[in-house]
Amino acid sequence: MQAHFPTFARVKHALRRLSPVLTTPWWPADRIASKQRSLLRILRVAATERLEAAPLVASLAAEHRFRFRRRLRLLARRLAAGTPLADALEQTPGVVSDEQQLAIRLGDQSGTLPAVLTNLLEREDTTAKQVDMRVRQLGFYATITMTIFVLVLSFIMIKIMPSFQAIFDDFSLDLSDPTIWMIRVSNWAVNYWYLIAIVVAGFLWLIRSERARRFCRRNIWSRLLPPIAQLRSADLLNLLSVSVRSGRPLAGSLSTLARYHYDTLMRHKLLFVRNEIEQGADIWESMATAHLLTPPESRALNDSTSPQSRAWSMSQLARLRRDRVGGRIEIVVMLLQTLVILIMAGAVLMVGLACLTPLIDLVSGLA
Structure with missing residues (x-):
């Protein structure tokens, strides 16, 4: 067939190469968290069934587009070259979150990787999703409102205010x-527009x-925002509960977390706990001293009678802490939204006064 229809054979070969491009949707329908969870599912299958992860990750890359596809292909190449999973994920930023990368590192070194991946997939972090959604809604509202306000104000200053000034000068x-x-x-703003542009560009770059x-x-965030530190303490309890449930020693897990934790503040606290344990101190009291646990939580975990009950208690404490912090963050976001609305209302009121008072003064002066 290739001898009789060479052009058709070339077209068929080109279509085969373009098949991932033609079958993958161009619109990025999935959020980055959904993409990362799909990778976690692939890694769990590979860890549970003892399969090579590189071909599975390469196949998953064909289902995505743009930046995430490039990251997955880079991860697949590193895994195919023999790089350990935890190191390959660390060398490919953004392919999983910091929390997921730390959990996989702990599971890889403690021999509990399938259990850790299962825990990551079964845990539905609704708190983070709700907070992220509310913050995005607030940012979208503020951006749209500010853009409309600036456009209307520019029209007023360019078209209306010069006419007001000319009329008032005439009378x-x-x-x-x-x-x-x-x-x-x-x-x-006109004279120093470049300063405003620099601030806006810097803000967009940070985002x-x-x-x-x-x-x-x-x-920065865990030092400036205590709720962030509380959420990361909850993640720490969740990770340690997997080690306790699997029968692994907590001292080794804490040592791994103290060495590889992505948050510098949490890493310093974990180093303190590890040093206290090496000196013979109680692990739960040391975590309470480092403000990773509250005293009641420390006593509750210390009084647990079995590893299973202790692991269950740690999971419940982590869930309660996330829910409590999520409620507080929800209130803060609502207050911020109210503040943004009041600021925009004040700005609109000032512009309205600036536009209406000249008309009132003009009518009064001519009466």
Whole structure:
């Protein structure tokens, strides 16, 4: 057939090469968290069935597009070259989250990788999803509202205010204070527009740059925002519960977490706990001293009678802590949304006063 129809054979070969491109949707319908969970499912199958992970990851890469496809292909090449799974994930940032990467590192070194992957997939972190959704809604609302406000204000300052100034000059009248204030602010924005552009560009870079977000996640947020530290303590309890349920010694798990934890503040606390344990101190009291547990939580875990009950208690404490922190963050986000609405309402009120008071003064002056 190739001898009689060479063009058809070439077209068929090209279509075979383009099949992943033609069958994969162009619109990125899945969020990054969903893509990462799909990779976790593949890794769990490979760990449970003792299969090579590289071909499975390469096949998964054909189902995605753009940046995540490149990351998966890079991960598949590193796995095919013999790089350990935890090291390959660490060398490929963004293919899994920091929490998932740390859990896989712990499972790989403690021999509980299938259990850790199962725990990651079964745990539905609704708190993080709700907070992320509310923050995105707030950012979308603020962005759209600010854009419309700036466009309307620009039209007013370009078309309406010069006419007001000319009319008031003709009748020898003075502009009102809100109008003068708005003109001064607009003139400052025109004269120093590059400063505003630098601030906006820096803010967008912080939002879009993965390196900047990773730096903030690992070095800043847990120090500035106590709820973030509480959520990471809950993740720590969840990881340790897997080790306890599998019968692994907690000292080894804590040593691994103290060495590889992505958060510098948590790493310092875990190093303190590890050193205290090496000196013969009780593990739960040491974690309470490092503010990884509250005193009641420490006593409850210390009084557990079996590894299974202790692991269950740790999972429940982690869930309760996440729910409690999620409720607090929800309240904070609602307050921020109210604050944004009030700020925008105040700005609209000031613009309205700046536009209406000249008309009132003009009518009063001509009456």
